[in-house]
Amino acid sequence: MYDVVLLTLGSERDAAAGCGSGGACCGGANEAAEEKPERCETPRVPVLACADALTARGARVEMVTARSDAEIDEVLARLDGAPRPDGLTWPDPDSKVRLVVATASDAQLRAVLRRLVRRYAPPPSRRPADLPGNRTVPDLPPVGVLPLDPAGSTGHRDLVAQLGLSRDPAEVAAAVLDGTPRRLDLLRNDGGSVTLDGALIGAADEAGRPLHWRGRVEVDDTVLSDGDEPLMACVIGNAGGYATLNDVTLLNRPDPTDELVEVAVAVPVVSRSTFGRKRVRLEVRRARGRAVSVLPRDEKVPFLDDGAEGELNRKRSWWTEPGAWAVWAA
Helix, strand or coil, rough: EEEEEEECCCCHHCCCCCHHHHCCCCCCCCHHCCHHHHCCCCCCCCHHHHHHHHCCCCCCEEEEECCHHHHHHHHHHHECCCCCCCCCEEECCCCCEEEEEEECCHEEEEEEHHHHHHHHCHHHHHHHCCCCCCCCCCCCHHHHHHHEECCCCCCCCCHHHHHHHCCCCCHHHHHHHHHHEEEEEEEEEECCCCCEEEEEECEECCCCEEEEEEEEEEEEEEEEEEEEEECCCEEECCCCCCCCCCCCCCCCCCCCCCEEEEEEEEEEEECCCCCCCEEEEEEEEEEEECCEEEEEEECCCEEECCCEEECCCCCCEEEEEEEEEEEECC
């Protein structure tokens, strides 16, 4: 039977600084030093229900709350394979350990996948012969995804909804024990992170109106914007979470299994009618390819990447890793 780790990220884990000042995750540094981190938070109801379902099937279950990258890495180390002659850390394809990530957002799932990539991606100078030619990472271990929010509690279609995965803890447990891995494409970027769903580059004012910015956007050899014209938004899609913006369709065919990234830019185009009235229409330009780069002309351009906020202040490139990660599916 399987050993199953139910991994929850601490509430502080969404913050850019990770665990917090002085390593204090749940109050002051003295309190954190005196008490075990596990006492700081009670497991959520879906986690307990999933653990009960797994235990009822004979699985050995451990619930872990991670509040730092180091604590995530401690869990992921259990998925390592046997030592290799080349000294690389590699996942065990026949592991009896199964990982379930309890997620409050796609950003939390992304945080775990980011650590998986960092653990198993070999340095370019030590690229092994058994690594697929179109990838920089091996097949990452499948993960079970346990949503912490009930269906319909948010208007955003998260990855669980897009992939048609169950939100029911008992069904998630069954998929982890009896299901099969569904392999999905992953986007890596030169900032050292990953994208599972997509990225939306741009911002809006307090009234929700998009703010213009400028940047050069290239998909393989196709230039969607040369950087001289104003843009309302740029969407980089592996899946369809950012396919529409204010009822405007930006991405036509986002598919996390087609080995391609779909990119769109929304460009406001001004024209004048016969009577001289100024009209603004939105022109959407799209392209699909293996890689995309965005070079902002403005000093800082806000963006969302799998729901995580950031600012783009230099050139950033994303590229596809076909079938690199996987979820347990019924």
